[in-house]
Amino acid sequence: MSHFNSLQNLESDEQQRMRFQVELEFIQCLSNPNYLHFLAQRDYFKDPAFVNYLNYLQYWKKPEYAKFIKYPMCLYFLDLLQSEEFRRKIVSAQCCKFIDDQSILLWQHYSRRRTRTLADKGKFKQ
Numbered sequence: 001m002s003h004f005n006s007l008q009n010l011e012s013d014e015q016q017r018m019r020f021q022v023e024l025e026f027i028q029c030l031s032n033p034n035y036l037h038f039l040a041q042r043d044y045f046k047d048p049a050f051v052n053y054l055n056y057l058q059y060w061k062k063p064e065y066a067k068f069i070k071y072p073m074c075l076y077f078l079d080l081l082q083s084e085e086f087r088r089k090i091v092s093a094q095c096c097k098f099i100d101d102q103s104i105l106l107w108q109h110y111s112r113r114r115t116r117t118l119a120d121k122g123k124f125k126q
Contacts, residue, residue, distance in 0.1 A: 024068055027060050030081070031074035033103065037096035045087035054081050073103065 011019065029035050044050045059065060061075055069075065080086040089095045 023057065023060070027057055027078065028069060028071045028074050030077045031071035033077075033090070033096050033099040036077060036081070036090045036099075037093065040087065040091035045081070045090070051081075051087070054078065058082075 039045060057078060060069065060078070066072070066075065090099075
C-alpha cells in the first residue's frame with residue numbers, strides 16, 4: 001500500500017478534501033518562478049523534509065490528478081525541483097528573472113499561435 005493510500009485511510013472525507021485543495025493550490029504556485037525564488041531565498045530547498053514533500057507531490061503528474069491543474073507549467077517545475085542543482089540555482093535573482101522572461105515569451109508565442117490558428121479555422125467555416 002502506498003503512503004498516499006495509507007494517509008487517505010486515516011483521514012476523514014473532509015480532511016481529504018482540504019488536503020487535496022491545499023496541495024493543489026500549493027503545486028500550482030510552483031508555476032511561478034518568483035515564488036520558487038522566494039522559497040529558495042528562505043532555504044526551504046535545503047530542508048530535507050521539504051524536498052521530500054516535493055517528491056511526494058509527484059503524484060499530481062498522474063492523469064487523474066493532473067486534470068485539475070490550471071497551470072501545467074507547475075509540473076515542469078516540480079520535475080526541475082527534484083534536482084539539487086536547480087534548487088541551488090533558483091536562489092539567484094538573475095536565474096529567476098531569466099526563467100520568468102522565458103515563461104512569458106513561451107506564453108506570448110502560444111497565445112499568438114493560438115489566435116492565428118483560431119482565425120484560420122474561422123476562414124474555413126465561411
